[in-house]
Amino acid sequence: MAFYHKLGSIPKKKHTTFYKPDGTLYREELVSSKGFSGVYSNKYHLNMPTKATKITELPKLADEVWHDAELRHFHFLTDTLRKEGDFFSSRVSYLENNHCKMYAAKPTTNPDYFFKNVYAHEYVFIHRGSGVLLSDYGSLPFVEGDQIIIPQATIYQMHFDSFDDNKIVVIESDTPYEIPKHYRNEYGQLEEHAPYEERDFKMPQFMEPKGDLGDFRILMKAGNRIFEYMQPHHPFDIGGWDGYLYPFAFNIKDYNPKVGRIHLPPPIHLLYHTKHFVLCNFNPRPFDWHEDAIPAPYYHSNVDSAEVLYYVEGDFMSRKGVGPGSVTLHPLGIPHGPQPGKTEASVGAKFTHEYALMLDTFEPLFPTTNVQQTEDPAYPYSWLE
Template structure:
């Protein structure tokens, strides 16, 4: 096992505390971190904003996409457009406007579904569960499931390919912080579930290694009468998340980790009070997060570190360059004009580089790379 070199040092003009009391007017802090925001870090103080580029060439650049402009997929989630992917994570957006006529099963890994719009009924191996806007649904690998649509649904799908999801270690704040695990809901074997059981022919679409196979049954295979154990579908709504806060220190995104695998983490940004200490940063700090790619899906509200970003959009910041707040947002933060945030967003940080799917350039905001330039 390799032990990282780690020995804190201090050179030149620097602050005594990260993200607070920056040394002098017109200084910009940049965090250089390893292991996402979980490992050792250095904070460098610059004369100019680290995002002050004026020209960019090549494919490595920040990108933004309007996902709602992508084509509507059929009722099968496996035909939903693939947006970003690597060997351990696949991200899709699925717009499901009709109830599913067949069952599906993902033999490639766990699925984490985030309901951006709409509502419906989930039927799965474990029973019945009502789902609505703002819900996370964690569906274990090879679980049978389908949706009955009440209002057309737009769903962000995050596949943990050959992986499984777990909960973060909450350390000093204890297991009940952020959200109490007791608040996680699971499906019920109720009358609604029993009534959907029939003896009619059903098909199951099984996804494996990117391809689909069809299994036919002369009856509905969602015919459970009960179950016990530790593996199940679970539901968590963002409204049940109580974010960690510090009035004197801007907490890193890792403080908002909701689910994680061995190769990526999923964080949820929800409304919270702004930092009130005069010396504390009020916006995300500039950072060179050089072990991870960063993807953010914007669900609701105004993302306080970005300009011209609307709900339903997605940004992609591959590792290899410094990123951070837009100039207008940074200046607003210095003025401490806002007392609280109203954003809701899902962030995925992946240890392995993400590949952009072929269909994404058609919905890309081509000017996003220039949006950090001062006007």
């Protein structure tokens, strides 16, 4: 995160003695990125965070890549598959490459364990549902539309308020999600032209440290391998922390879209970037105001990016047959664009009401067998008139 935050009690100077009420020392943990050169936080534990009473490897996650999938456009429906479970065990994988993986999930229960993604940062979009993300950084309530960033190696849980109709989208990344530098001034403050501002972000709230002792189960995901760590104390035993590395959230409906006299390209909708892909938010907005403007996008071949759109809600002006939970994948190097009649229908239109997420990767994305089960096989031919 680009902003400093602190919660709870911390010493005046880091790496100095800091005593608990019982006269024993808090255990300081530095959580750093890029070695010691990136953002970091200092956390103060009641217990040594290194304690484990048992370590067991669980069965590997299956390789679900659809290895003989054709090179073509895909449209698939993420609401048609349902896997019972919590925020982690209910995940269904749809797209992946060496640097990212995309899932959708419909949690039907809350976890009785703790989770840590050891190798990946996570972006979690709350499509439907509400609840709270609990971590050793504190509590972070969430509602529909929230986009939560969970730094790599954060111990956390997600608890939902009910199980009537929850839906999340998760994108793993092997490099951090970052606010684009061109949105920030030399001091790191968001500039006036940025599509969001500091006050839009939701930060963790303080939780009293948990001093419970017993057997606490932590599932650690390391790529496709899962390890079970048993810890003799509660993982959320933090008396205080400060720094720049922590979970945070931003709601898609707080994004301020930009418009132009003629059609502006997708980078104008940029939310975050990593080393290997970008994330964008599409929001309701006025259309272009040139007297001869064509609001629908032009046809496009991106020779080094795969484009994914996840449709959230609204009327999608360049597509037929898509709705909430639909995903389209347009592979790199193949032209894509509005379907027949959509270009003409957009001429003279003044406004669009749509919410969508866009993932643009800088190398090919591969569908999984779950795409094979949920796809619309007619989609690659939907441009025939």
